[in-house]
Amino acid sequence: MNQNTLDKIIENNSDQYIQELVRYLRQPSLSVNGDGIEKMVEIVAESLQTRGFSVEIIPTNHWPVIFAERKGRSDRSIIFYNHYDVQPGDPLNLWVSPPFEPQIRDGRLFARGAMDDKGHLICRIAAIDSLLALNDELPCTIKFLIEGEEEIGSPDLPTVVEQYKDRIHSDLCLWEFGDVDEDGYSIQYLGYRGMLNIELNIQTASSDGHSGIWGNLMPNAAWRLVWALASLKDSNEKVLVPGFYDHIIPPSESDINYLKQLPPMREKYITTAGSNTLVTGDLDNADLIIQSVMQPSCTICGLTSGYQGEGAKTIVPCNASAKVDFRLSPGQDAEDILAKVRRHLDHNGFTDISIKVLGKLSASRTPSDHPLVKLLSSSAEDVYGKPQRVLPICGGSGPAFLFDGIAETPVFTAGIGNPQSAIHSPNENIKIVDFVNGIRHTARICQLLEFFP
Amino acid sequence: MNQNTLDKIIENNSDQYIQELVRYLRQPSLSVNGDGIEKMVEIVAESLQTRGFSVEIIPTNHWPVIFAERKGRSDRSIIFYNHYDVQPGDPLNLWVSPPFEPQIRDGRLFARGAMDDKGHLICRIAAIDSLLALNDELPCTIKFLIEGEEEIGSPDLPTVVEQYKDRIHSDLCLWEFGDVDEDGYSIQYLGYRGMLNIELNIQTASSDGHSGIWGNLMPNAAWRLVWALASLKDSNEKVLVPGFYDHIIPPSESDINYLKQLPPMREKYITTAGSNTLVTGDLDNADLIIQSVMQPSCTICGLTSGYQGEGAKTIVPCNASAKVDFRLSPGQDAEDILAKVRRHLDHNGFTDISIKVLGKLSASRTPSDHPLVKLLSSSAEDVYGKPQRVLPICGGSGPAFLFDGIAETPVFTAGIGNPQSAIHSPNENIKIVDFVNGIRHTARICQLLEFFP
Structure with missing residues (x-):
């Protein structure tokens, strides 16, 4: 599957991918007040049209949704859910470099939206570039649903997904976030409360x-x-x-198996919470995670x-x-x-x-014994040198149930965040190495999907 | 006891008493920031000196306490506790006439301090004037303790009372407030929680x-x-x-007798609270009052x-x-x-x-079978045409325990407020008729005290 060639392409072009991300990050796009939204929509639509995607700009009560699609050579299909809007930059005085003037320091790229969510969007687009550099045809059909209201609670997303559910429907949806943990493991979140x-x-x-x-x-x-x-x-x-x-619905046997592979969380929880204690009492690690998020x-x-x-x-x-x-x-x-x-x-x-x-x-959940979990995990192993760490559900909530439920498309994560990404906060950032690995991982997922039985 | 003559004196001089009150009310005296305090102290001290009182100005950590005394012809003694400080006037826009520009409308005198507490202070001083118009000697020794920190919680009062307890000690203390209810009864509060x-x-x-x-x-x-x-x-x-x-300490038999003479409170409570219900459940009137304040x-x-x-x-x-x-x-x-x-x-x-x-x-309480309760009540009957309504305790709290406890002086009320006096609020007021009746009542108490066995 030309993975070495693919890696070489990504390596050779990584500066260009970063420049494309920087271009996106320089453009404010605040859903809270509309600042820069129109220009941002133009930039994203043009990016996808240039790459051979049919692009539809769907008006809503607030900011447009961009739906894009390019057919691939196989019957398999993947949809990327992303958003082009970002949180405001304030409090500005706490940023080392201004939020809309991206800066690289110590291997990290700092800017509002670096992780949430322009970094992820460019990660997907760069993966497409690398695949198209390898072959004129994409290995599978690739779609994008990119909304502009995620930071204000996605008020129009349910209507759009309902209306486009047949076109959204794919073999899998790659969610807008995800991260690589302190130990260098890519995390797979399979659901949302x-x-x-x-x-x-x-x-x-x-x-x-x-x-x-x-x-x-x-x-x-x-x-x-x-x-x-x-x-x-x-x-x-x-x-x-x-x-x-x-x-x-209690955790399945498969869920528990994945939970048992996770590292001890108790001390990490206590440190991160800034508290002396947890309210869970003394639980073993799997039960602690079940209690906290399941x-x-x-x-x-x-x-x-x-x-x-x-x-x-x-x-x-x-x-x-x-x-x-x-x-x-x-x-x-x-x-x-x-x-x-x-x-x-x-x-x-x-x-x-x-x-x-x-x-x-609503809650959403992809069963942890879904065969694509293994596909994402083994592709991660190839990129990160270790399989994904699988969390059957994360504590947070989001509109994944629209894809999972209405569009009948299971939702997975393969992301580029890190525990210090500071989303919604001053000095939001990604590590350059995570960005490049995210491109490699995304491209591989598309390649492997072609041969998914 | 020349009560008709006394009433005539008070009637003939009531305009002058009101003018004296107006003079006090025009002088701001805010303990919260010190505005006008110094001038106010001068005015009060001069008022008492003019009336033959020995006046001592006691410095404290904040604003001075004025202690004054004039001997009477009998061994009996009364002390008036009052304060010369007032609350600020704001919110100014809600006053019909400005807080420090007293105005009479519909038989009421409106100004900050009209009731709390300059109206009461002048009521006591006017009573002395009427007694001195009747006779060169006062019927009993009269003392004043007038502080300037009541509206900021009387922080220095305990020290002063402790220091002056022997000189404060009297047969009774008349408290700084009190009111006449909707039915025209003077209220006697005998204690504070x-x-x-x-x-x-x-x-x-x-x-x-x-x-x-x-x-x-x-x-x-x-x-x-x-x-x-x-x-x-x-x-x-x-x-x-x-x-x-x-x-x-449960209510005494005497307390319960007084409580049984009080008018039904339930509906009045509900209306005043602006609530649909009370949390007490269904109690008879005496038990309702016990529950509410005792x-x-x-x-x-x-x-x-x-x-x-x-x-x-x-x-x-x-x-x-x-x-x-x-x-x-x-x-x-x-x-x-x-x-x-x-x-x-x-x-x-x-x-x-x-x-x-x-x-x-601390709580304070004068027993309701104290013989002076009857003296105040029968003097009220003479003035108001009905005896005082006696509440063995009121719900509020205050420094009465200093007089009651440290200076061993029982505390009573005979006041000039009304249910719409709006103390601490815009359009604070007293009824002129209550002011004049308060002077009559105060003077009578001093007269009767001379012959108190």
């Missing part, structure tokens, strides 16, 4: 009261909120909403009520609010959980607490 | 974590705070701290943790804080309660939650 993000609100009176007078009389919004929250989860981290744990979670993200300044203000607050984030395991359904939380609050007398839904996402 | 005001703080990690990754791993400061708070009081309003209710309370005054803006931010907060105000019944001791709360938190595993004391006050 679902999410139900809610705000609990209560108003108990028309205004705050004096606590000396009303402390024993007026319903206190802060107390009611505290009692309602305490009814949701106990201090052993068990969610108390009846039926909450129903329908969870089990659902219920997190208070924010609390607000009454007086929050210096010193004392002796009031009975009439308003209180909490943000609560549920991460859901495959099998759990956000709508079902929402109904159960509402029923639980009502049943415990908290009919005065309203629920506002801030966000909902 | 103690207070323990604390801030609970917890930090669980060096920074917030992503809830998708850390929701099941990192200790969540908001959750820990919620669980700790929920361990303090249950949703039936019962404080769960062991020993919390120990040592509470029992201790535990109030969350504020909650803060994590993300509190619009929409969602999916974090595990590393910091959380709550302000908690305990009002304490006579018999309870703030230090003892603090120790019990600490022990309770520790016992329940919340050693990671720190307690910062924001304020502590």
